[in-house]
Amino acid sequence: xxLYIGLVHFPVxxxxxxxxxxxxxxxxxxxxxxxxxxxxxxxxxxxTPLDDQQRLAERIRSHWTNGYGARYNRHRKEAIELVEIxxxxxxxxDAIRAMEGEAPLVMATDASRQKHRAxxxxxxxxxxxxxxxxILIFGTAWGLDQSVxxxxxxxxxxxxxxxxxxxxxxRTAAAIILDRVAxx
Amino acid sequence: xxLYIGLVHFPVxxxxxxxxxxxxxxxxxxxxxxxxxxxxxxxxxxxTPLDDQQRLAERIRSHWTNGYGARYNRHRKEAIELVEIxxxxxxxxDAIRAMEGEAPLVMATDASRQKHRAxxxxxxxxxxxxxxxxILIFGTAWGLDQSVxxxxxxxxxxxxxxxxxxxxxxRTAAAIILDRVAxx
Numbered sequence: 001x002x003l004y005i006g007l008v009h010f011p012v013x014x015x016x017x018x019x020x021x022x023x024x025x026x027x028x029x030x031x032x033x034x035x036x037x038x039x040x041x042x043x044x045x046x047x048t049p050l051d052d053q054q055r056l057a058e059r060i061r062s063h064w065t066n067g068y069g070a071r072y073n074r075h076r077k078e079a080i081e082l083v084e085i086x087x088x089x090x091x092x093x094d095a096i097r098a099m100e101g102e103a104p105l106v107m108a109t110d111a112s113r114q115k116h117r118a119x120x121x122x123x124x125x126x127x128x129x130x131x132x133x134x135i136l137i138f139g140t141a142w143g144l145d146q147s148v149x150x151x152x153x154x155x156x157x158x159x160x161x162x163x164x165x166x167x168x169x170x171r172t173a174a175a176i177i178l179d180r181v182a183x184x
Numbered sequence: 185x186x187l188y189i190g191l192v193h194f195p196v197x198x199x200x201x202x203x204x205x206x207x208x209x210x211x212x213x214x215x216x217x218x219x220x221x222x223x224x225x226x227x228x229x230x231x232t233p234l235d236d237q238q239r240l241a242e243r244i245r246s247h248w249t250n251g252y253g254a255r256y257n258r259h260r261k262e263a264i265e266l267v268e269i270x271x272x273x274x275x276x277x278d279a280i281r282a283m284e285g286e287a288p289l290v291m292a293t294d295a296s297r298q299k300h301r302a303x304x305x306x307x308x309x310x311x312x313x314x315x316x317x318x319i320l321i322f323g324t325a326w327g328l329d330q331s332v333x334x335x336x337x338x339x340x341x342x343x344x345x346x347x348x349x350x351x352x353x354x355r356t357a358a359a360i361i362l363d364r365v366a367x368x
Contacts, residue, residue, distance in 0.1 A: 001346070027211060031353045038345035038352060075351040161222035162185070162366060167259040168222060168359070169215045175356035176363045182346060 002100060003041045003128055003182055006092050006137040007032055007170070009048040011145035022141040024053045029060055031171040032138075033079040039182040042099075044082045045092040045135070057085045089137065089148065096133055104133035108144055108152035109177055111166050117155045121180040124156055128181050136177070138170050156181075186284060187225045187312055187366055190276050190321040191216055191354070193232040195329035206325040208237045213244055215355040216322075217263040223366040226283075228266045229276040229319070241269045273321065273332065280317055288317035292328055292336035293361055295350050301339045305364040308340055312365050320361070322354050340365075 007028060010021035029046060036044040046057050063069045064080035086092045089106075096104045107124060128134050137144065137152070149155060158166050159176050168176075191212060194205035213230060220228040230241050247253045248264040270276045273290075280288045291308060312318050321328065321336070333339060342350050343360050352360075 027353075031356050034349075034352050035345075035356055037349045038343075038347060040346040075349070078349065079351070159222075159363075160368065161219075161363065162224040162368060163222060165218075165221045165259070165262065167263070168218050169211075169355070171353070171356055172215050172219055172359035175352070175359035179343075179345065179360045179363060184344065184346060 001040060001128060001182065002131060002133040003039070004043050004045065004092070004096055004104060004133070004135040005032065005036050005041045006045040006047055006089060006135050008089060008137055008139050008144055008148060009053065010050070011147060012139045013142040013145060015142055017142065019145050020141065021048065021050055024048065024056050025140070026060055028140070028171055029057065029083060030076070030080070032174050033083055035175055035178050036082045037079040039178045041082065041182075043084050045095070046083055046085045047087070047089055047092060048085070049087045054085050054087070057083070061085070089151065092135060096135060100133040102133055104135045105154065106152045107134055107136045107154045107156060108149055109136065109138050109156045109173065110143060110149065111158050111173070112143070118157045119154045120157055124154070124181045127154075136181070138174050140170055185224060185312060185366065186315060186317040187223070188227050188229065188276070188280055188288060188317070188319040189216065189220050189225045190229040190231055190273060190319050192273060192321055192323050192328055192332060193237065194234070195331060196323045197326040197329060199326055201326065203329050204325065205232065205234055208232065208240050209324070210244055212324070212355055213241065213267060214260070214264070216358050217267055219359055219362050220266045221263040223362045225266065225366075227268050229279070230267055230269045231271070231273055231276060232269070233271045238269050238271070241267070245269070273335065276319060280319060284317040286317055288319045289338065290336045291318055291320045291338045291340060292333055293320065293322050293340045293357065294327060294333065295342050295352075295357070296327070302341045303338045304341055308338070308365045320365070322358050324354055
């Protein structure tokens with residue numbers, strides 16, 4: 001498995017479907033880094049073009065990997081070490097290409113139905129298991145901008161539970177999706 | 185399915201394995217309420233004996249069900265409406281007994297291995313599907329106190345991904361567990 005995770009803060013939608021850059025949420029970094037460590041992702045890219053947001057993410061990263069946090073909680077250190085902060089999805093892809101010798105497949109997640117493109121979890125699981133490099137990307141705020149969807153090679157089915165309600169947080173949706181596509 | 189969820193703030197362990205009452209985390213209430221709604225749980229009990237913490241949880245609940253939040257985001261309202269604040273696990277059980285006409289089975293979750301008691305997700309899924317009333321309980325802080333474990337009828341296997349790392353947040357662990365035991 002050569003799985004990478006990306007959390008996209010730009011371009012994403014706000015509540016009114018305008019294209020924005022969202023703010024870093026500390027708890028998303030912690031929760032998704034721990035998921036990355038749990039499901040053996042090779043790296044967790046935090047994607048934001050904003051300087052101050054990159055600095056914030058960097059400060060969180062160094063607190064838990066070199067600072068007091070690293071001594072306080074070594075389990076957290078092991079997870080946060082997977083975090084890499086990059087300004088764009090393209091730069092995450094470049095970083096993966098440099099490590100893997102090939103560009104990764106881009107697999108996007110989306111809470112709304114993209115009728116023509118949606119891919120089942122079973123199929124996603126096969127692709128990830130086939131040992132192709134894959135970056136699984138999650139959108140913050142009201143979801144990934146259409147331009148990111150068009151850049152993606154695949155778009156996963158929305159997460160459904162037992163009802164038609166699909167308004168989960170990105171943290172909990174990422175947990176369910178990772179368990180489905182990368183669990184044992 | 186007659187599934188209930190409980191988030192226990194007392195008695196739980198702190199980092200040094202002392203018994204404590206943990207503080208309410210707003211984000212846990214939101215994330216787990218949305219999971220409850222997604223997986224058709226009938227109610228989500230927030231369990232804390234502390235008056236000020238009960239008031240805090242109540243304030244969150246009314247903001248999103250009656251206050252500004254209810255108008256701002258109706259999806260959140262639908263989820264937060266499932267929240268009920270009770271002082272103890274026993275009172276959650278009593279409330280379920282009053283609704284269902286029978287006491288629920290208590291299914292505890294635990295990140296550490298309880299060798300003699302751990303139950304598989306498959307078995308848990310069968311029990312939940314059998315239409316017995318069940319309350320699935322999650323511990324905050326460093327997990328459920330031993331006395332709660334002893335009270336439980338079942339203890340679920342810890343969540344494992346592809347590694348032996350099992351230090352997820354309660355929010356993301358709850359997401360994975362609910363998808364495994366109550367997903368389609």
